[in-house]
Amino acid sequence: MTVYFSRGYKLIRPLKLSGTTWGADYNVQKTLYTGRIRPVLEYGMAAWGTAAKSSLDRASKIQNQASRIITGAMRSTPIQAMETLTGLEALESRRDTKTLLQYAKYKRMQAHPMHERTSMPTKCRLKRESFLHQARRLERRDPDLMEQATAPISIPTTLPTWKRKEFPEICTTVPGILQKQVQSEAERKALTLEYISQTYPNEEWTHAYTDGSAEKATRNGGGGILICRKDAAPIKKSIATGKFSTNYKAEAEALKEAAGVLKNSLMLPGDTICRKIVIFSDALSVLQALSNPQNQDVSELATALTTLQQSTEKTVIQWIPSHCNIQGNEEADRLAKEGGKLPQENQQVTFGEAKTIVKEKQRKRWLQQHPQYNPRDSYYQLSRKDQVIIVRLRTGHCRLRHHMFSKFHIGDTPVCHCGIADMTVEHLLQHCPIHQKLRAETWSADTPVQEKIFGTLQSLRCTTDFIRSSGVPV
Known part of the structure; x- marks a missing residue:
């Protein structure tokens, strides 16, 4: 497992060829991760998915590091916030999906040695769950999966x-x-x-x-x-x-x-x-x-x-x-x-149909946990440097005084240079008198902070232009 995970860390090195102001944007980085790196992390997951939690956590750390590079987020950014931005499902959740799919396949492969065991009671284990324990626990979470009548996987026949x-x-x-x-x-x-x-x-x-x-x-x-x-x-x-x-x-x-x-x-x-x-x-x-x-x-x-x-x-x-x-x-x-x-x-459900049903249920569970995820977010159309600015403003994990002082204890005070309030994202974008003139030039009318960091493509570009013109590092 050590060699396996060390390979995963080596594979994310190409992602580091992008900085916070230059390099490949979100779309290229995510495609590289999901197409080249994640498949290596998930190889044989249905088999080693019952390993100790510490081993599973090591795989998750690789994805978390990749998410930070893809988004340009700071190290303190919550993992769930990065998952919402990237649309990446946690490896633990993907392991559950693969376990359910493998279990569904065993149920339908009548000649496989594991087929009989899927209908037999499982033996008690002292430490960790076996594959069957894990699969049945996950299946009980969705009663629909237990009610399905399984259709055997048959020998392929093609039209002459x-x-x-x-x-x-x-x-x-x-x-x-x-x-x-x-x-x-x-x-x-x-x-x-x-x-x-x-x-x-x-x-x-x-x-x-x-x-x-x-x-x-x-x-x-x-x-x-x-x-x-x-x-x-x-x-x-x-x-x-x-x-x-x-x-x-x-x-x-x-x-x-x-x-x-x-x-x-x-x-x-x-x-x-x-x-x-x-x-x-x-x-x-x-x-x-x-x-x-x-x-x-x-x-x-x-x-x-x-x-x-x-x-x-x-x-x-x-x-x-x-x-x-x-x-x-x-x-x-x-x-x-x-x-x-x-x-x-209650017709028989083929493996292909079971696969679609399991994935759809897992996707909906993920969306419930990440209600702010928006696949049509204008953020994805920005350049790399603009994407990094918006990510840090949205999460609040940035280099503004308030966050640096409260999270890392860096600096003498969280108060803005204007001396009126803490230097937060909202204060900088909405209230700081130092940037009042620049704010009026950037936005002709009063604009809510939500629109400035979650709005249309034009709104997001106005926000990134304002940050660069203000000279405040984020």
Whole structure:
């Protein structure tokens, strides 16, 4: 373990190539840590996760040191504050996640020696918990995990190559559609409707919309199907996708159900469904999985779509953007929510679904512990030197007199040079008479301190300009 952790300390050395006023910014530093350093720290964690607490603390210290370098925070900055800024989950929490995932895998691997032990009572231990003790303790924390009916991990089966030729065409783009952050909802809707009318005209194509969702993304899933027909009322259907269901599973089940409904409708005499069918879905992850012949998560869906393709002139699965107020998609979304309210069966949960459920529960637990975390924070768009200034102002752990005197006993007094009050972040930004003129030039109107250090990108840049112009080191 000593050699293992010493390697971790060596790996964080590249992060030190950035200072507080120069070097790689937050995004580059975090990518380097999560992509290169953290995987080394976590290697075999499910096995050594039952080690003594002192060993686990050594791994946590490496991440804490990396967090300080990434943010430019001072050594006195609380760990939770750095986790909120970086969005990094504590290694102890990630160990719990990996333990639960490994336990879920053992439950489903019927030929593995550990499979039988997952259903046997655990023996008492005097000092530390065994892997099974730890896994069961974590599972009791979330009763949902204990109620799941497990689906065995089966031998992979792929769709034969000759069958792929009969597979529907999958389109995962709409021309002109950009990311939500840079394009309005109205623009995305207009581009999508124009593309649909030109590529899939109503006179030649049958339009079907599907959607799926799950309560808190982990349970009571529902799917919605809307099939528009010429000269006939649309077909609407809601289905329940299981007591323990992810959004991904609900979307896939809705697509599979739509394929079955369409095939059955084509077999009815006198039906008004065109032989060219397009199914619209906003489930990009499901469509990308369908594009990969080796993906086992959607093998049943792939079979259903292949069967449908054999009964039609042409079938296309077309992605469309979500939440753009496209009428068919919104109706399918409503039907999916109704499906979630239907009686749910406790269907078998695959390892892939269990993995998603465990990670989602852990993520929500982390968000409850870090309510101030904001992934769209303007702070992430600043330069390295500006990011360091904002981090120190937000946490209050900086080089201002109040903090240096009260925390490190450095200096003779915590009082500001103006002699009126302690030199705190709020005093410097809001009240200090020495910087009154500069403050008026920087902010034309009275601005709350929260806006100055947690506000928009423009507000944050005004704050960093003020700090640099004031000459006060933070």
